[in-house]
Amino acid sequence: MNKISLILAFLAALTLTACAGLGGGSGGSDSGGVTSSAGLSDSARGGPQVNDSEITSSIKDSFKQDDLLASASITVTSNQGIVSMSGRLTARAANRAMSLARAAPGVRRVVWSSIDYIPE
Numbered sequence: 001m002n003k004i005s006l007i008l009a010f011l012a013a014l015t016l017t018a019c020a021g022l023g024g025g026s027g028g029s030d031s032g033g034v035t036s037s038a039g040l041s042d043s044a045r046g047g048p049q050v051n052d053s054e055i056t057s058s059i060k061d062s063f064k065q066d067d068l069l070a071s072a073s074i075t076v077t078s079n080q081g082i083v084s085m086s087g088r089l090t091a092r093a094a095n096r097a098m099s100l101a102r103a104a105p106g107v108r109r110v111v112w113s114s115i116d117y118i119p120e
Helices: 001-019 054-063 091-103
Strands: 074-079 082-089 109-117
Touching: 001 054, 054 082, 054 091, 082 091, 091 109
Parallel strands: 082 109
Antiparallel strands: 074 082
């Protein structure tokens, strides 16, 4: 029984170490979560630092260029690379907005502060 407990403790420690090394952990989820280097700021990845107004501007510009989001009313704010969005839109448009926002330079995390879904 003592050997089994020791093996289980070793496996648990190994699993936790592997998860931490891969960027896992309990950082909350934002529609799928962010793992590995996707959760790091550009400066942590060795890229240029981008300020919050540039992040917000970049996201709004990408929304204007997207056929699905061009007419959507989405409020976008950024604070230390954490982007907060709110709006009234379809589920498909919300998913697209999330994807475009995550792809913007300097973004560390994207969350919906408020979303009202409307039918397609």
